[in-house]
Amino acid sequence: MAPPPDLPPFPQALSSRPPTAAAAETPIAPPVLRARGLSKVYGTGDAAVAALRDVDLDIVAGEFMVLLGPSGSGKSTLLNLLGGLDRPSSGELTFEDHRLSEAGDDALTRYRREHVGFVFQFYNLIPSLTVAENVALVTDIASHPMPVDEALALVALTPRRDHFPSQLSGGEQQRVAIARAIAKQPQLLLCDEPTGALDYATGKLVLDVIARINRELGTTAVVITHNAAIAGMADRVVRLADGRIASIERPARRLTPAELSW
Ligand code: ADP
Numbered sequence: 001m002a003p004p005p006d007l008p009p010f011p012q013a014l015s016s017r018p019p020t021a022a023a024a025e026t027p028i029a030p031p032v033l034r035a036r037g038l039s040k041v042y043g044t045g046d047a048a049v050a051a052l053r054d055v056d057l058d059i060v061a062g063e064f065m066v067l068l069g070p071s072g073s074g075k076s077t078l079l080n081l082l083g084g085l086d087r088p089s090s091g092e093l094t095f096e097d098h099r100l101s102e103a104g105d106d107a108l109t110r111y112r113r114e115h116v117g118f119v120f121q122f123y124n125l126i127p128s129l130t131v132a133e134n135v136a137l138v139t140d141i142a143s144h145p146m147p148v149d150e151a152l153a154l155v156a157l158t159p160r161r162d163h164f165p166s167q168l169s170g171g172e173q174q175r176v177a178i179a180r181a182i183a184k185q186p187q188l189l190l191c192d193e194p195t196g197a198l199d200y201a202t203g204k205l206v207l208d209v210i211a212r213i214n215r216e217l218g219t220t221a222v223v224i225t226h227n228a229a230i231a232g233m234a235d236r237v238v239r240l241a242d243g244r245i246a247s248i249e250r251p252a253r254r255l256t257p258a259e260l261s262w
Pocket residue numbers: 042043049050051069070071072073074075076077078
C-alpha cells in the first residue's frame with residue numbers, strides 16, 4: 001500500500017493572543033502541541049455543557065504529562081481534542097505548524113493515523129484476531145511502522161504473539177493495546193485512564209511500559225488519571241477543574257512506577 005500523503009497544508013498563521021500565565025509555565029523547547037483559548041461546548045441552548053473553557057497549554061516533545069482532575073473536569077475532552085478525535089468549539093490548537101482546530105475530516109484522520117497512538121481504559125482489541133494480528137492492523141496502514149514483533153518485545157509479550165485476547169489477563173491486553181498504539185511510531189501517546197480497569201500491581205506494570213516508551217523512544221506521553229499518585233511519574237502535572245486548568249506543577253523528581261504507592 002502506498003504511504004498516505006503528508007498532512008495537507010494548514011493555515012500557518014499562529015495566534016496573535018498574548019502569552020498567558022499558563023503559557024509562561026512552559027519549558028523553553030518548542031511545543032509539539034500548542035493550545036490557546038481552547039474551549040469545547042457540547043449541545044446547545046439549555047442543554048449546553050461547557051466541557052473545556054479557555055485552555056492555554058503547550059506540550060513539549062518528549063515530555064511525560066499527567067492530566068489530573070475529578071470526573072467531569074474535562075480531561076477526556078482535552079485529550080480527544082489533542083488527539084484529533086474531536087474539534088474545539090473555539091480557540092486554536094496546533095500540532096507542530098499544522099492548525100488542527102481548522103483541519104477537515106481527512107486531515108484529522110491523517111493526523112491521528114500518522115502521529116497519534118491512543119490507549120483507552122478498555123483495550124478495544126479485536127477478539128477474533130491474535131495479539132500479533134491486532135498490532136498488524138495498525139502497522140499495515142502506517143507509513144513508518146516498527147515491525148510487529150519489535151512492538152511486542154517492547155511490552156514483553158513476544159511469547160504471547162499467537163494468542164487471542166481472551167487468553168490474556170487485563171494487564172496483558174492493555175500491553176497489547178500499547179504495542180498497537182506505538183507500533184506506528186507516533187510522536188504522541190495519549191492514554192485515557194490506562195490503568196483504570198487494572199489491579200494495583202498490573203497497573204504499575206502498564207505504567208512502567210508507558211514510562212519506558214516515553215524515555216527510550218522519546219514519545220511524548222499524555223496520561224489521564226484520577227489517581228494523584230501517578231502524577232509522581234510526570235515531568236509536568238496539569239490539574240483540571242470545571243473545564244479549566246487549575247494548576248501546572250513540575251515535580252522535583254520524576255519517580256519510577258516502582259516508587260509510587262497508592
Ligand atoms: P473527565 O474526562 O474529566 O471525566 P469529560 O471531558 O469526559 O471529563 O467531560 C467534561 C464534561 O463534559 C462533563 O460535564 C461531561 O458530562 C460533559 N460531556 C462530555 N462528553 C459529552 C458529550 N458527548 N455530550 C455532552 N456532554 C458531554
